[in-house]
Amino acid sequence: MQGRHFAALFTAALLYPIQDSSAASVFRCVDADGHITFTRHGCNSEQEQHLQDARNHTPSSGKAIPLAAPNRRASGTATNPGELVIVGQQEDGCGNLLTSSERRQAIIRKEIRRGMSRADVESSLGKPDRVTASNGQQRYHYREKRKGGSSRQVSFDEAGCVKGK
Secondary structure, three states: OHHHHHHHHHHHHHHOOOOOOOOOOEEEEEOOOOOEEEEOOOOOOOOEEEEEOOOOOOOOOOOOOOOOOOOOOOOOOOOOOOOOOOOOOOOOOOOOOOOHHHHHHHHHOOOOOOOOEHHHHHHHHOOOOEEEEEOOEEEEEEEOOOOOOOEEEEEEOOOOEEOOO
16 A cells, blocks of 8 residues: 555656756846846946846747847947957867868868868768878878879877878
8 A cells, every 4th residue: 555655656756847957047247338248157347237037948838938029229329230259169179270161171172181180081081091100190091992093191190180291
């Protein structure tokens, strides 16, 4: 009898909705010039601070999610829409010598450029025919499949990036 009560209690606990503990406090900081920054650490004393709702409700949870309100700026506020502020960028491990566009074009054209990773080289030329290593540096060797074809060698530094010539 006690086992049934335990099973019923366990089943009820599984079906009981659990509060979303992944929600974090996100602050919207507006400085005197009108620049907006979002942070989890609070705003500076000279910035206006607003708490944002950062919960991501599950689909079909039944909770209505309001759409963004239209932009209602004061007519006296001047903005510069051409100004671009970069907050951060992704580090590719090879010194960001190539932009993603340059990297993509080189792979498509089967070119090997300084700053590409091993994965980039394999995307461009395929798996190497032979791999050698000496003094912590690796080399990929490629041979043309046709008879009398030329060979190609790609050298990597200790970080796994294509070395310059």
